[in-house]
Amino acid sequence: MATKLAGKKMLIAGEWEEKEDKIEVFNPENNELIDSVPAAKADDVRRAITLAKKGADVAADLSVRQRMDILNKTASYIEGNLEDFATTIALEGSKTINEARSEAARAAETIRLSAEEARRLKGESINFDQMPGNEDRMGYYFRFPVGVIAAITPFNDPLNLVAHKLGPAIAAGNAIIVKPATETPLSALKLAEAFMKSGLPKKILTVITGRGRDIGDSLIESKDVHMISFTGGLETGEKISKKAGLKKLSMELGSNSPAIVRRDADIELAAEATVSGAFAAAGQNCLSVQRIYVEEEAYDAFKELFLEKVKDVKTGNKLSESTDMGPLINEKEAMRIENWVNEAVDQGGTLLSGGTRDGAHYEPTVLEKVPEKAKVVKEEVFGPVVLLFKVKDLDEAIDRANNVNYGLQAGIFTSNINAALKASKKLHTGGVMINDSSDFRIDAMPFGGVKGSGLGREGVEFAVREMSEERIVCFKITE
Known part of the structure; x- marks a missing residue:
């Protein structure tokens, strides 16, 4: 399936730039070279930040109507080139073509929601005369842009998670510098192209491609960056928070999502939803179902049905219409997951299904009776592995889910x-999903977690709030 892939140039403040030093982008399924992108260095970041400071003024001066028009045109551009976007997502990442089409459609929806939230970015009047001695005062507050935002995005949703940074930032009137995942930069560059073709003024947007070790610190430590929006792992998020200094942080980090199946549940529904929730995107999803707690009375029936449905998950060629699950993002990750599963079995867990690796592919894997101390119980596996646990009642399920x-x-x-x-x-x-797995999200809802899962909330309306601040205006009325 042929597609025109964005690559070879990065976007610095609205201008496309090449560099002699390149990062090669490979298809994880067969290690085939897809394209290459510039390998930016710290000097490129510093120049991008300097230009973004000017871009922040340009962005803030855009009228609400201008922001809405740019965002709506961008959404329409994605919809008009949906198959091209989807193929890019599938080739550079782990998703099947059907999963990639869904992501591309969601990205268009995310951008269109951002246009609507630009309309709703408003304040309200304040009764200053509620305090004695202020009868001659009146006023209001409004929301103004944060300024320059740095967005760091992961490989698993290389288009829509970039859209969740870009759309709200532009809706709120900010300049933004996006550093996409090194493994999957092409989708982000295609989205940048869509914005530029839709009339976004120069200097507002940068998509800089480079290795985190080369450009990460220059981006997050700069005092001219006023907010960092990061989606990725807990360990990296903690490092960023320590280096960032005094600036706004929005972080969607890792997860280890539980599902609870009670004795009175619809077992067919529960099995169908949790299999999908565990193995969609090869489990490389922060919402992926990792632990399932089933009450004793329902355990055997659920386990039998669950394992039957796991057998129906078809792995193989990502671009095949019939494939349900593709590879991991690289063989190194597949090997890590293989090691975690082997460790769990060595510690007393029982392998019910899967457990076999072929390059970057890892079979849908189901374990039971895994001890609580195992990594695969405590940490985020970020792969196609799910654990079954028998519990006596809801209280035990909740306690263990929280642990x-x-x-x-x-x-x-x-x-x-x-x-x-x-x-x-x-x-x-x-979030708690009733009669659904953890793996459910619409792009308009508040999205984020507690503990090691992050700070703040995404979801377009809520991201726009994070990317703007309140300013009070008070008039003292004089004769």
């Missing part, structure tokens, strides 16, 4: 409204 340093989203399957409400109150997560 990790993550809390992004959780799912519970039950026909009992009281159980659902109890779980929604007691689970230590940013």
Whole structure:
């Protein structure tokens, strides 16, 4: 399947630039070279920040109508070139072509939502005369842009997670510098191209391609960067927070998402949703189902049905319409997951399905009776591995679900409204999905977690709030 791939140039303040030093981009499925992009250095970052400071003034001066028009045109551009975007996503990353089409469509929706939120970015009047002695005062507050935003994005959603940074930043009137994942920079560059073709003024947007070790510190430590929006792993997020200094931080970090299946659940629904939630995008999804706690009365029936559905997950060529699950992002990650699974088995876990690696491909894998001390229980596996646990009741399920340093989203399957409400109150997560797996999100909802899962909330409306600040205006009325 042929496609025109964006690459070879990066966007610095609205200008396309080449560099002699390149980063090669490979298809993880077969290690085939797809394209190459510039390998930026610290000097490129410093120049981009200097230009972004000027771009912040340009962005702030755009009217709401101008912002909306640019965002809506960008969304339409994505929709008009959907197959091209989808093929790029599939080739450079792990997603199947069907998953990639879904991501491209969501990216267009994210950008269009951003246009709507630009319209709704407003303040309200304040009754200053509520305090004695201020009867001659009146005023209001409005929201103004943060300024220059640095966005660092991961490989697993190389288009839509960039859209979740770019759309709200532009809606709020900011300049933004995007550093996409080294493994998957092409989708971000295609999105930048869409914005430039849709009339975004120069200096507002930079998409800089480079290795984190070469450009990361220059970007996050600069005092001229006013906010960092990061999506990635907990360890990297902690390092960024220590280096960033006094600036706004929005971080969507890792997860180890649980699902709870009660005795009164629709077992068919629970099995279908959790298999999809565990193995979509080869498990490389912060919302991926990793631990499933099933009440004793339902355990055997659920396990049998779950394993039957796992057998139906078809792995293979990412570009095949019939493939359900592609490879990991590289063989190194597949080997790490293989080691974690082997360790869990060595510690007493039982392998029910999968456990076999072929290059960067790792089979859909199911384990049970894994001890709590195992890495695959405590840490984020970020791969196609799911664990089954038998519990006596809802209280035990909630306690064990909470017993990790993550809390992004959780799912519970039950026909009992009281159980659902109890779980929604007691689970230590940013979201609880009732009769659905943790792997559910719409781009308009508040999205983020607690504990090691991050700081702040994304979702377009909420990201726009994070990327803007309140300013009070007060008039003293004089005769």
